[in-house]
Amino acid sequence: MKMITAIIQPEKLPDVKAALFAAKVYKMTVSNVIGCGQQMGYHETYRGAIAEVNLLKKVRIDIAVNEDFVRPTIEAIIRGARTGKIGDGKIFVTDLLECLRIRTGEAGSEAIG
Amino acid sequence: MKMITAIIQPEKLPDVKAALFAAKVYKMTVSNVIGCGQQMGYHETYRGAIAEVNLLKKVRIDIAVNEDFVRPTIEAIIRGARTGKIGDGKIFVTDLLECLRIRTGEAGSEAIG
Amino acid sequence: MKMITAIIQPEKLPDVKAALFAAKVYKMTVSNVIGCGQQMGYHETYRGAIAEVNLLKKVRIDIAVNEDFVRPTIEAIIRGARTGKIGDGKIFVTDLLECLRIRTGEAGSEAIG
Amino acid sequence: MSRYAMGNRWWRRVGMASLLIWVVTTRGLAQEAVEAASAPITTVALETAQAPVSHEMFTVNNTWMMVATFLVFIMHLGFATVESGLNRAKNAVNILFKNTMIPAIGLLTYALIGFNLMYPGNDNWILGKFLGFGGFGIGTDAAGLTSAYNPGYTYWTDFLFQGMFAATAATVVSGAVCERIKLKSFLVFATLYVALIYPWVGSWKWGGGWLDGMGFHDFAGSTLVHSVGGWAALIGAIMVGPRMGKYTNGGVRPIMGHNIPLVVIGVFLLWLGWFGFNGGSVLSAEAGNVSFVLVTTSLAASAGAVGAMFASWLLQKKPDLTMVLNGILAGLVGITAGADVVSAPASVLIGLLAGALVVVSVLTMDRLRVDDPVGAVSVHLVCGVWGTLAVGIWGRGKSFSTQLIGVVAYGVVCVIAALIFFGLVRALMGLRVSAEEELSGLDIGEHGMEAYPDFQGFLTK
Amino acid sequence: MSRYAMGNRWWRRVGMASLLIWVVTTRGLAQEAVEAASAPITTVALETAQAPVSHEMFTVNNTWMMVATFLVFIMHLGFATVESGLNRAKNAVNILFKNTMIPAIGLLTYALIGFNLMYPGNDNWILGKFLGFGGFGIGTDAAGLTSAYNPGYTYWTDFLFQGMFAATAATVVSGAVCERIKLKSFLVFATLYVALIYPWVGSWKWGGGWLDGMGFHDFAGSTLVHSVGGWAALIGAIMVGPRMGKYTNGGVRPIMGHNIPLVVIGVFLLWLGWFGFNGGSVLSAEAGNVSFVLVTTSLAASAGAVGAMFASWLLQKKPDLTMVLNGILAGLVGITAGADVVSAPASVLIGLLAGALVVVSVLTMDRLRVDDPVGAVSVHLVCGVWGTLAVGIWGRGKSFSTQLIGVVAYGVVCVIAALIFFGLVRALMGLRVSAEEELSGLDIGEHGMEAYPDFQGFLTK
Amino acid sequence: MSRYAMGNRWWRRVGMASLLIWVVTTRGLAQEAVEAASAPITTVALETAQAPVSHEMFTVNNTWMMVATFLVFIMHLGFATVESGLNRAKNAVNILFKNTMIPAIGLLTYALIGFNLMYPGNDNWILGKFLGFGGFGIGTDAAGLTSAYNPGYTYWTDFLFQGMFAATAATVVSGAVCERIKLKSFLVFATLYVALIYPWVGSWKWGGGWLDGMGFHDFAGSTLVHSVGGWAALIGAIMVGPRMGKYTNGGVRPIMGHNIPLVVIGVFLLWLGWFGFNGGSVLSAEAGNVSFVLVTTSLAASAGAVGAMFASWLLQKKPDLTMVLNGILAGLVGITAGADVVSAPASVLIGLLAGALVVVSVLTMDRLRVDDPVGAVSVHLVCGVWGTLAVGIWGRGKSFSTQLIGVVAYGVVCVIAALIFFGLVRALMGLRVSAEEELSGLDIGEHGMEAYPDFQGFLTK
Numbered sequence A, B, C: 001m002k003m004i005t006a007i008i009q010p011e012k013l014p015d016v017k018a019a020l021f022a023a024k025v026y027k028m029t030v031s032n033v034i035g036c037g038q039q040m041g042y043h044e045t046y047r048g049a050i051a052e053v054n055l056l057k058k059v060r061i062d063i064a065v066n067e068d069f070v071r072p073t074i075e076a077i078i079r080g081a082r083t084g085k086i087g088d089g090k091i092f093v094t095d096l097l098e099c100l101r102i103r104t105g106e107a108g109s110e111a112i113g
Numbered sequence D, E, F: 001m002s003r004y005a006m007g008n009r010w011w012r013r014v015g016m017a018s019l020l021i022w023v024v025t026t027r028g029l030a031q032e033a034v035e036a037a038s039a040p041i042t043t044v045a046l047e048t049a050q051a052p053v054s055h056e057m058f059t060v061n062n063t064w065m066m067v068a069t070f071l072v073f074i075m076h077l078g079f080a081t082v083e084s085g086l087n088r089a090k091n092a093v094n095i096l097f098k099n100t101m102i103p104a105i106g107l108l109t110y111a112l113i114g115f116n117l118m119y120p121g122n123d124n125w126i127l128g129k130f131l132g133f134g135g136f137g138i139g140t141d142a143a144g145l146t147s148a149y150n151p152g153y154t155y156w157t158d159f160l161f162q163g164m165f166a167a168t169a170a171t172v173v174s175g176a177v178c179e180r181i182k183l184k185s186f187l188v189f190a191t192l193y194v195a196l197i198y199p200w201v202g203s204w205k206w207g208g209g210w211l212d213g214m215g216f217h218d219f220a221g222s223t224l225v226h227s228v229g230g231w232a233a234l235i236g237a238i239m240v241g242p243r244m245g246k247y248t249n250g251g252v253r254p255i256m257g258h259n260i261p262l263v264v265i266g267v268f269l270l271w272l273g274w275f276g277f278n279g280g281s282v283l284s285a286e287a288g289n290v291s292f293v294l295v296t297t298s299l300a301a302s303a304g305a306v307g308a309m310f311a312s313w314l315l316q317k318k319p320d321l322t323m324v325l326n327g328i329l330a331g332l333v334g335i336t337a338g339a340d341v342v343s344a345p346a347s348v349l350i351g352l353l354a355g356a357l358v359v360v361s362v363l364t365m366d367r368l369r370v371d372d373p374v375g376a377v378s379v380h381l382v383c384g385v386w387g388t389l390a391v392g393i394w395g396r397g398k399s400f401s402t403q404l405i406g407v408v409a410y411g412v413v414c415v416i417a418a419l420i421f422f423g424l425v426r427a428l429m430g431l432r433v434s435a436e437e438e439l440s441g442l443d444i445g446e447h448g449m450e451a452y453p454d455f456q457g458f459l460t461k
């Protein structure tokens, strides 16, 4: 099992969700983050002082999947999130040792879906 | 060392915290997430348009533990979070290579607690 | 590749960012968390009832790095975040199997930076 | 389940029954009251308008009119909070910016040109009773400060009271086109519309123009203020197009207001302001007239809330607070044309129907794919028309057909004017911000700042 | 440490000393002033009540009373923001919904039935001077528009001013039972209580009933409005039970207000509104009387803030803003019964003690496990009783025992009425939402929407 | 790009041209109007001040003055919301606490000492016309309730109207030192400054002191209220030092206001309040005078918004809403000294320049490293001085040099007083909270609570 973590543009979340659903990936956990990458921040000016906002608003998606879902999930994310512009984001994959469904106590691959 | 990540119902946080404390697990990091699983979203209606809210509010708990604490921690979470209803959540376990206490520079198992 | 996750005091974020930049680490993802560690919470009183806030506000930083950046990154975080007082925080290191840049599809070490 | 349903039915029945009882038991008395109340308006008040009044009376009248002016002024804050609250956090600064500039621009242009366009005086008509102009700027001699000018107020109070009304029309437009219109484009349109169209068409009735001569009745502006703004709002909403993501795959996606307490603050302030809007439109402190107008105004607002609550509960299954709030405004807009000439029970009916109407209208607008984030068209245009026509139904001695002529005349001219001005602005400066700016919000795009920088938002909104 | 403590003590001493100086140095003068001020109220004003006044005077009086009406109206916004601000974000829409509907329902039922139940007139008493009714609906003949009706205001102003008061009683209840009561159940209770109980018991004093005959003094409603609402709030809070998680393992868990600026906005609006609540209760614009009442009102409010600040600093160790805000309201409720008959220094004392009292009362209520999220019982009931009794202490020529009889009489009847109505509603429709709904919030449960959808909340609240 | 730029230039040109047209076309008339308007103020009004007025007139006058009092009262809510909105969420409770206590403390100290220090009466001057005192406490005999006291209002109205002004000076200071000053230290300073300095220096002009004798003109307090507060704000901001992180490595880091809708609410309430601040300063309801003052006030506020918008767009490239809001306040502060003696076009110019000035001043203050979170010094001091001097330029028959003397006199004394009081407080209790407390916020540190506990903030703010 793997944990796939994607950092994407906030406004692309609906598209990524749609792409994931199309790829039959229905489960995910989403959170707000701010990030700093190749993309430059935009400028806010406030009462004459200029703030370079170098931490930009991003959305983080965590998806736990079985091995055979790793590729389709990554592809779906890319399909939904890519615009070709700097700031599109990153995908990170880590190893998932165990997964449990709290309600039933099921563990491993069956608990993931 | 392992990193235990649980996604639970927001209103169960106090119970889970109590169960963890009872199991002598005192350290944790908590954050807000929204998630999408087997549970159906509720409906919001706003000025006549119906929004299916398919990302529900959840709470994420991250706990770094030594090997011998893995079982007790997981059991404590389940004890605190289980209601038997869909939406109870998931627990994920990943491998933790290193842990450091910033204040002292201690590393490994002793830094975790 | 490794994923470095640090939990720090919110007010030290600017210092940590500066230390990371000085160490040539420019990419990171930041989020708000609340945490519970050795540090005692402060007390809020509200209309006569006392609330011990035992989950304190913290900032979480996630940084994906190549192997040779692990040490410098950890050292930079410690340099920026350490005050010597309880509550300085923790650093966790996990293994990162894969990293992809959504915009270009690049993978692995080159995608990280 | 069934007990619940019963409670529900029972509750409704009691409401309906009570209203009926009242309408029946009080019809006679109320009718008398209207007669009593409206008598002074048409006779005593007009007489005093000729005859000079005592210095004391003049001072009371003027004091009342100043208070009314303040109340109308605070409506601009009401509009600002309603509109920003009903939109997304990422556009709040932009909306507040517009609503802050509108009264400022409104007062300045009204001083420069509007006042003398709207009230040209008897000798300054240029085109029949269709267009007049009294010259640029404001100013008066000593007579303007006494009851020789008017038994109800000084020249300066007159200017300020009318000037506070002026900007309202532009504010109505603001609500319908927000979250996607360019700041500069809106400011230019609003300035032109407020400086030229509002006062010009206003002169037809309040300036003593052709519609006034015909007997058209619009006491405080259901048509002259609200539907004049409403028509431009409708044209603007259509021309600028719906917000991205509002209508997708045949469905309507709700875009929720980000701060409901702000909306409540706004609606209460607007109700408060309406006491001045309608109460001040008596143009003197004449006790019987003003207090009667305040009662019809309040009853219509209350009934609007109740009407919208039931309509919303019925049609949307759950009672929608934003609909109830729109219902209050609907009741207020509805009673504005006839607050002085309908009975108290009639004012309840006008409000009740306006409250229900606004719910249906909001749902219908979405079906027609006209994206009006705050329901400005439904509140100000639809209920403005309804209120004006209602005068023809329940107003003592008013003619339905004359009311209809007025409604149509304003509709035609305002639609044409809005088309021309919005068209011009679109051609010269463009109407709509870029898709990127719309996504990241106009606050960053137009102003480089955020309304709530300390709070973490749901970033996908 | 010790310097800090000294500074602290020093500061307090100066405060105390200053107050003393003032009380001492001005007692004589102030006493005179009260006599001077209250003389017209009891003599001149009553005389003018008989004698007709000039048209000018009538118009000023009526204008003032209309302004007072507006001020009381805006109190409803004050209540709405105070209550929603002092509760959790997940229940904000629900609270605002109730507070928006209350004035609407209040005005309509007052028009239908309340006005004629509260002011039956001399000839319509049915049960001694205990219950009277003047018939359904409102309406008047031409005399109602002149000083023949009343030297202070027209029939319509009378209705509207009193109608704005009416809903206040229900609003008080709303604050005590919020975050767990069913929407429909509350609306039914509120409608019944406002339509029947408030006007009925109000008639005992202001309608010229039996308590008025006894010499009971309640100038603007410490008892008639605030404790009438407060008793029902107490019964409601007990019957609906505490919010989940409020009292656990013998401890009190604070449930914090989600938006403190909203609470501040509300309290300032309430203070503003009280100028009309008390100032308008003079029932004319009589300069000396009204302005004196405004001064006692303001001094009591100010002293309430100071009293609550010190009490809170002493008992809670840190100065709690919500307590200071409650202290202002406490001072206002406290002075309401006697604003016309106590001296300026006495008004400071009444306010100071009310401010301290409200802090102690809020802490005590929690010890008694009566969960009152906004402190409605402490502010309106406890300080309402305090203010009514204070008239018996410092009020010129008032009897403590008569005041006590009044307090008890209202208490008995209101408690019984609240028990019956809440009991009926509980039996027929249930009082409390399900535990799930309470956890996820009434905004989703009752209205299917959120107050702040763009913001990320702490989900465990 | 180039079309955009052109649109931009074209827009500006139209604005300028329009203003010019108006100034030119109306200068003559307007001048007359000022003469007409100011004639009664200097002659009729003063005469009536001697002659008794009818009971009716007295009642209208007093009613108007009470309304003005309410409007000034609500300014305190305006200040509270502006200041808290322009600062960070973590300090909101602290700021609101101060702004809630200030009017309470202000009214109580004004009753105890201030009123008789500011208006000592003719016989109580102690040091020439430089310092007088009429004794502790307030109170009056029956004459104080009639026009024998004053044709414009009763003794009690006089006290309350002036008392509402008093606290304003302290509020101005609060805005400049917030987010880092200790609560107790501020409260002690504010109490001293409001109880002693404000009324003492106020007596020089409004109490009939030496500056009044010289012909210094400050109609409603550009200097007496606003710059008196502004000087202390300047000294306070310097002595307490800039907020941590504001000025770093030679750069200015913006610290953004956390709730812009709150700021908008506040500015509208302040504008509303200014109708009473300036309109009430006529000290009677005299129709011509009051209404003229309301017009100059509104035009200056509007022009302030426009001036600040253009200045901000020019200097900051994007139109900054907080600057426009400051611009409105700047226009209002600017017109306050001369609202009764400048023409309508001059009021537009005063406002326009004040609006531009405030933007430049805010930017300059940051360059000087004086950290003033809300721009209090720029609004109240800089524009207060500007407004006072403008009377010397455009005010009918006013002398520039006398105005300058007044400005300097107030500056010298207020700076010295602020230095002494702030110095004393610093020595005895310390001025500034600890760095830890500043980082985690004064809400936790001073009050142990948060303003928005349900919302997740960006924790690094």
Ligand SMILES: Nc1ncnc2c1ncn2[C@@H]1O[C@H](COP(=O)(O)OP(=O)(O)O)[C@@H](O)[C@H]1O
Binding pocket: A007, A034, A035, A036, A037, A038, A039, A056, A058, A085, A086, A087, A088, A089, A090, C027, C028, C029, C030, C062, C063, C064, C065, C101, C102, C103, C104, C112, C113
């Ligand atoms: N090495 C990294 N570690 C942690 N987060 C990263 C890293 N690289 C990128 N991110 C996250 O991804 C977001 C997008 O990165 P960005 O550099 O803008 O993407 P791209 O290089 O594809 O344009 C960043 O804002 C940050 O949150």
Ligand SMILES: Nc1ncnc2c1ncn2[C@@H]1O[C@H](COP(=O)(O)OP(=O)(O)O)[C@@H](O)[C@H]1O
Binding pocket: A027, A028, A029, A030, A062, A063, A064, A065, A101, A102, A103, A104, A112, A113, B007, B034, B035, B036, B037, B038, B039, B056, B058, B085, B086, B087, B088, B089, B090
């Ligand atoms: N495969 C997954 N990857 C990431 N998050 C998941 C996954 N499965 C579940 N979750 C998270 O757990 C939450 C609860 O899941 P849910 O399906 O409702 O639990 P259950 O199946 O036990 O009823 C979801 O809202 C989501 O945030």
Ligand SMILES: Nc1ncnc2c1ncn2[C@@H]1O[C@H](COP(=O)(O)OP(=O)(O)O)[C@@H](O)[C@H]1O
Binding pocket: B027, B028, B029, B030, B062, B063, B064, B065, B101, B102, B103, B104, B112, B113, C007, C034, C035, C036, C037, C038, C039, C056, C058, C085, C086, C087, C088, C089, C090
């Ligand atoms: N074992 C752990 N698992 C998860 N989070 C932890 C753990 N230990 C510490 N943390 C996080 O780090 C934060 C700081 O911990 P704290 O104990 O105060 O640090 P220190 O021990 O260095 O003083 C905590 O608030 C919590 O969010």
